Amino acid sequence: MERKLRGRGMAASWYGIARTATIDRAGAWAELDDGGTAKIVTGVTEIGEGILTLLAQVAADELGIKPSEVTIGDNDTARSPEAAHAGATRQTYMIGNSVHLAAREAKKHLFEQLAEHWGVEIETLQSFDGEVWANDTNLRITMEEAVAICKGRGVVPVGSASFTAHGTGLDPVDGSGSPWQTYVFGTQVAEVEVDTYTGEVQVLGIWAVHDVGRAINPRGVEGQIEGGVVQGLGQALMEDYETVNGHTTTHGFAKYILPTSLDIPQINCTLVEDHDPLSPLGAKGIGEPALVPTAPAIMNAIYDAIGVRMKSLPATPEKILQALKSKTPGREQYVQEARAQRAQSHRG
């Protein structure tokens, strides 16, 4: 057997967006502020996924200003409306849409005032990147001026919204129900090299394709996929929290092995945008879906390389060497059985 053997594998996946088997909800407040800036306040839980930036983009897009002009308030039970938690790949969907709707309402109040002030129909008004104008006229001002006009007329352009996702509970006997109103799908391909002397696996390439509905910030989505893939790789090959009779033997990072720079495959992301028809933004989510297919794609690739099926994670070098040693020559047993059965059924 050659020392280094390569192979490829793939895996498909699906996931649900927002809280499972229940109704999910998120609230938000928006205000168009002095200087043509905006304040957005919502229970957003930024844990590194980039939701703050995304919300700024959503608000900016709806209001017609720049994302850098949006200030997002702190997440504080005494200061912000409930948008609940970071989890269930829900924030883009629940809070993104909620902010979008709140911003829409704030803008509506501004446009109502401006339309009256200019004597135009409200439908002719548009805003983008800090400017407001009325179509088919030469009326055009900055958002800063528009806000001043609105406030001068005694109206503070504020808006609020609550967005709902309708999931139903599951039947206690057969589990039937509609746990989410939106699903996402994905596929990943992995290419690996296995060192048959040491059992080590290097993942050289990952192709990750995920339906995100609509990519509000494509680079941010890629970042989530890359982070998810590497966590998947870690679980596939090296991470193992071990306990013996309740006592851990992996106390710290010297024993609990995490992927470092040296372990990272080239990650090639492709985003599929199957717009969600049930929400104003059409976006879905990526945080958790990104992690689902990675480990099986890697295990399938290992099988392609060395013909051993790793059914227990993590597939450490030790386990792989052991599997290589005990592998019976030839194919997996069911392939042979399947052939025999098929031959028999054709004969029969």
Place this chain on the structure above:
Amino acid sequence: MLTCDTYHMPTTLRDALELWSEAPEGSRLVSGATDILPWAREGRAGDVHIPSLIDVTRVAEFKGYSVANGRVRLGANTVYQDFLTDGVLRRTLPCMPFCAIWFADDQIREQATLAGNLANASPVADGTPAVAALNGTVELARLEDSEIKTRQFVVSDFILGPGRTVLQPGEIITSVSLDSAAGYGGSFQKVGQRRSLVISVACCAALVRADNTGCSFDDLRLALGGVGPRPMRLNAVESRLRGERISRRTIYAAAQLAADEVASRSRQEYRRSVVIGFVKAGIEEALENQSDVDVKFEETEHA
């Protein structure tokens, strides 16, 4: 958490020896501190109070290195990063850069000393086989009736067992001396492409010199780590190959001999293929890394 009463940083060997011999019970010597601080934490030693910590990294006599009479004398404060950045050390100690690049990471290499690593005597320390392959000796100093006395040990005699060395109370390592192996090719094999080891299996340090025709082994040194409490020089393999025609066949046979030696000496099951693979790859890579000779394998000649 590590707490202490006093932290000393003596600047001369004499001061260090005096402090060390007078230090209260439970005191410790500190070199790079890269072993002691992770040790004093939950899951390992827990909270540890040490009366006196004596840090030897400012001792003037431990600084730098010298090359003389075919030996390189490394002061005790030589850090692992030096094997990567110092041109003289890279040239005279050809297996050390490959060993060092596997050692932790850049930051820790700037802090961790070779001497401290040897004093720790971990059976899975990477430095020890590389030092053994270079016929490394350790010099220890002590105070005897106010006089500084020294004694030397070959590294495999210096280490007595896991975590145990010949260091007596009051003794401090002053230097590690190694063969100057300029002109040899070096290599180092280790399991674990990650910074940290998943399984503590063998590592292998190799030094080879082909003769100037590139056809036979003038000299080779092989040492395994992680196969027992002490580094294992593969003397039988070395004698088998010295003077022999360089060929993949004989290298592979020698590697199998190495695996047999390991299996007979250690109680743990080291997979034969790992040791065979390491020794084979170790010799072949070291041959490749010998920069001034064009190595000619027997097999390619007949091709």
Place this chain on the structure above:
Amino acid sequence: MPKLKIDLEVNNRKMSKETDAHKRLLDFLRDDLNLTGTKEGCGAGECGTCSVFVDGKLVKSCLMPVAKASGSKIQTIEGLSDPGTLTPMQRAFHKTGASQCGYCIPGMVMAATSALRENPKADIEEIKERLGGNICRCTGYTKIFEAVELAKAVIAGDMPEEALNEDDVGDSYIGHNVRRLDAPSKVSGRLRYAADMKMHDMLQMQVLRSPHPHAKIISIDTSEAEAMDGVVCVITSNDVPEQTDGFGVFVHDQPIMARGKVRHVGEAVAAVAAEDLVTARKALAKIRVVYEELPGVYDPEEAMKKGAAVVHDYAPDNIVKHIPVRKGDVNAGFANADLILEDDFSTQQVEHAYLEPEAGIAYVDADDVVVVISPSQNITHHRHMLSHILGLPINKVRFIMSPVGGGFGGKEDMIYQGMLAVVAMKTHRPVQLNFTREESIIASAKRHPSRVHYKMGLKWNGEITAIQFGMISDGGAYGMSSEGVMRKAAILSCGPYEVHNLSVDTTAVYTNNTPSGAFRTFGGMQAQFATESMMDMAAEALEMDPFEIRRINMMKIGSRTHTQHKLTAASLDRCLDAAEKESRWENGPPNVRGSKRSDLGGDDTRAPCTLGARFKNGKSTDKERVA
């Protein structure tokens, strides 16, 4: 406490200070100089978040006793650039989206800066090596590498400085790569996480944790600890109202501190609040707890057997939750199958390993509002539970989310905020708790391990006729998110395929192991690991390409899911097509074709890593320091 005097220069500022002899350089920078950009992600030299320059060399300051720094010039993240400016490296991190939670980022910027200082021409392999001592859990490193290469090009003049500016927007901000709003605060080390925050008069808290996996608490004597100089209070479950004590995401089975018995190693038993950290730790050692060890259960299948030790009285069978899903008729489905595969799969408990260990501060404000500042993933739920437990009106409890240095589900459980609140209420002083890494690992929940028994029936044409899926998970000592994880695993179990006959059972079981809880995918990846392995095994048996067998079975618009939900949208076909195309997949059954494939080793893969890039290329800095 013993002191020492140290003269050094930090960020170009010369100083002479007295500090505690035991401190590490890390503690000195963070506590004495308030330079909190340098972090303690692990304290054991593994994660790199503590990296600083000492006399021009990058070192891990958690491994450096402070005395070693005397006479040295230190540069921290705060000292890389003047106030209000960012270095090209920092700007590159901002541009490429290299910072996510930001906790690893100051250390990573330092390592990247060091890499290019050591070798401005370093190639990507050498860059990766030089970053090898820094762990990131959020980004997958990819955009960090991109940032370093971008900075390298700009510094070398190969690319203009404008390359670091934000891209111009097209006609919409939706779909635009807007740079992260919070990146500047993270790349400069200025963002303060909970452990970086300081309040006047603040106490330090430490928690006494159970050394036993299952034991009755016979008595706790805190008198010696309370009498110690510098100790302000010691709390136990006696300080929490018994009737209402209990929190949890789905079931409120976990007390703020152990009540009556401990159920896992690392469970909180008591807590000390003192004037400083060292005193608090010393006081822990003075608390005398008398335990009576109980037989424990450490395996979910053992725990389900009759006679097994019972972890929670309310669940005598040790079942946390069982979720069934049934569709069609599996027996008929298997009878109808041409091929039946049956196998077992298992996955391990996984640690979140967010770089920021848990931390928090609590205080009572002038309006008697109990305020808790922590990186909680669900302050809404935490406030609900805490106000109920403490018997306070909900608007007299305030949860503020501090910047989160990584969550992934691990910061969803309210495992320490209750103790902080109790101490704050008892002392009317602010109190801070910073977990060590080791504490975080044993006290916080893990990803559920899984054992799956899988039976799949297929026709020769590749159609799945039936699936029987059984998953058992060790839920550990407390319920945490086990119910939700089992539910999600059950719903997603059989994968994105239309299966007309299925029988799915997922079960989480109480044991005396470290609890399992919420962790990115909530059971989805464990279940689909098994499914996607089975699909490839089926593909091999049927001699079909793995994409082909997925297409034959995939869900489409109008398909009914395993829970009989009719889909009005489905995109797996597009995902499969794109993956096949982008990866240049060579068609064929998964029958160990690796050595024969032609689609390997493309430009879209990396070279295998072999250490030594910096000298293999023959070019690296040469220094000679002969004595």
